[in-house]
Amino acid sequence: MKAGTKIGYGFSRLSVNVALGMLVIIWLLPTFMLVVSSFRPIGDMMSSGWWTAFLNPERFTLDNYKLVLTSKGIGTSFINSLIITIPSTILPILLGALAAYPLAFSKFPGRKSIFITLIAMQIVPLQVVLIPVLLLLMGLNLNGTFTGVWLTHTAFGLPLCIYIFRNFFAQMPYSLIEAAKIDGANNLQIFFRLLVPMAKPAFASMAIFQFLWVWNDMLVALFVLNNSALNPVTVKLSSLLGSLDAGWEIMTPAALLSMLLPVTIFLMFQKYYVKGILAGSVKG
Secondary structure: OOOHEEEEEEHHHHHHHHHHHHHHHHHHHHHHHHHHOOOOHHHHHHHHHHHHHHHHHHHHHOHHHHHHHHOOOOOHHHHHHHHHHHHHHHHHHHHHHHHHHHHHHOOOOHHHHHHHHHHHOOOOOHHHHHHHHHHHHHOOOOOOOOHHHHHHHHHHHHHHHHHHHHHHHHHOOHHHHHHHHHHOOHHHHHHHHHHHHHHHHHHHHHEEEHHHHHHEEEHHHHOOOOOOOOOOOOHHHHHHHHHOOOOHHHHHHHOOOHHHHHHHHHHHHHHHHHHHHHHOOOOO
């Protein structure tokens, strides 16, 4: 490689790195502003910009977080979010993986039609079917309950779960299933002892998707629960946003706390994320 070509390549690579670095800074700046503001007294927030906080670091305080967790019902809303999110993440992933197993390895009439229908269901907007779902839950006396929210999120999350798991399972050689059956394993044993350990990337990627979607959801909880005592943090923050007694000293730490758990979940499973997303890209 000629010297001029090496210099041009190095300059091009440096330019790309600088551009990416600037994009990262711009992307993270609002979050950094939120973090700094959440530790400032309300008087400082109202009288000066967030960047002036580093001139008097001794004024940083945890009082805002104490206020958030002990008043306004925000602490309870965080617990409600966990109660809603954990079952609403586990149920569709487990049911979706179980449903994907026969679609990937069993041959029965209408298998492709069922799979195509599941794919088509993913393009149906949530808002279109929310009212019929709410009427159904009211008929079953499940509106205003956590069970109703769990079932709603499970129903909306199943098509994507089945699609991801079916494509991931389809990459596995069928000879593994045949060998397990020859050894006397039944379908449940094959699923839990053979497929589940091999499908960790698919489970991890779906756990991230489903957890983030349910945790950040406000529409389903708002319509189905309709109960201030059971509202998750998203609905609670939305209601406080227009409240006269909810200032920046409450909104900033509450918003930051609502971000911490999803970010932690993503960082825990990120090594499986890309591999799980690419499941089925080679073999459909």
